[in-house]
Amino acid sequence: MRNGMIALAAFSVFLAGTVLVADGDDAAACAAAVKTAKVTPMQAVEIALKAVGEGAVAYEMEVEIEGGIAVYEVHICKLGRRHTVDVGCENGKIVKQSDHADLRFGLYKWNRMKTTIAQAMEIALEKVPGQVIDVDLTDAMGTPKFEVDIYSEGKVKEVKVNSSTGQVTKIEDD
Numbered sequence: 631m632r633n634g635m636i637a638l639a640a641f642s643v644f645l646a647g648t649v650l651v652a653d654g655d656d657a658a659a660c661a662a663a664v665k666t667a668k669v670t671p672m673q674a675v676e677i678a679l680k681a682v683g684e685g686a687v688a689y690e691m692e693v694e695i696e697g698g699i700a701v702y703e704v705h706i707c708k709l710g711r712r713h714t715v716d717v718g719c720e721n722g723k724i725v726k727q728s729d730h731a732d733l734r735f736g737l738y739k740w741n742r743m744k745t746t747i748a749q750a751m752e753i754a755l756e757k758v759p760g761q762v763i764d765v766d767l768t769d770a771m772g773t774p775k776f777e778v779d780i781y782s783e784g785k786v787k788e789v790k791v792n793s794s795t796g797q798v799t800k801i802e803d804d
Contacts, residue, residue: 657763660693661781663700664761667719671762672748674702677722678715682706682729686713688747692764693719701725745796747776754778754789757798767793779804 664671671691679686690705700719705712713729745753751762760782767776774793779786786804791797 657779657781657786658784659695660700660763661761663695663719664693664763664781667700669702669717669719669722671702671765672751673722674717674719675704675748675751677717677724678702678704678706678713681715681724681727682708682713685709687743689767690765691747691751691762693762696725699725743774743793745776745791745793749796750776750778750791750793753791753796753798754780757801758782758787758789760787775799 669677671693675688675691679688686706686708688704688706692703694701694703694716696716701716702719704715704717706715707713711729711731713727715724716726717723718725747765747767751765754776755762758780760780762778763781763786764779765776767774776791776793778789778791780789788800788802788804789798790800792799
C-alpha cells in the first residue's frame with residue numbers, strides 16, 4: 631500500500647487545554663513519550679491504516695499528549711473522506727477515530743508516491759537518530775516530499791524525504 635498526501639498545513643505549533651503537540655520545548659515531552667512507547671510511529675500508522683481499510687493512504691502523523699496520555703494522531707484519506715485515527719503509544723489501541731467528507735482528497739494523484747509514510751520515517755531515522763514526532767507530506771514547488779521532524783540531541787531536526795525517490799533532500803534545524 632502506498633502512503634502519501636499533500637498536507638495542507640505545515641508543522642503545527644500550539645498548546646491548547648490539555649493537548650500538547652510536538653514543537654519547541656513541548657517536543658521534548660512528545661519525544662520522551664515516543665522513546666518509552668511500546669508502539670513505534672511506523673506501527674501506529676499501520677494500525678490506523680488497517681482500521682480505515684483497504685485503499686487508505688496516510689499523509690500525516692504527529693505525537694500528541696492528551697490528558698496525560700500519549701497518542702499518535704494519524705491522518706488518512708480514503709475515497710474523498712479524511713480520517714483521523716488516534717493510536718495509543720503504550721498499547722497500540724485506537725483511542726479515537728473520526729472521518730468527514732473532503733473532496734480535495736479525491737483529487738490528488740497518488741501514483742507519484744513511491745515511498746510510504748512509514749518508509750519516510752525509517753529513511754529519516756537512518757540520517758538523524760532520535761524520536762519521530764511529526765510527519766507531513768507537502769507539495770512545495772511541485773515536488774511531493776515528506777517532512778519528518780525528529781527530536782534529537784535536545785532539538786528538532788527536519789528531514790525532507792522525496793516521496794517519489796525516497797532520497798533525503800535536506801536536513802535542517804526546525
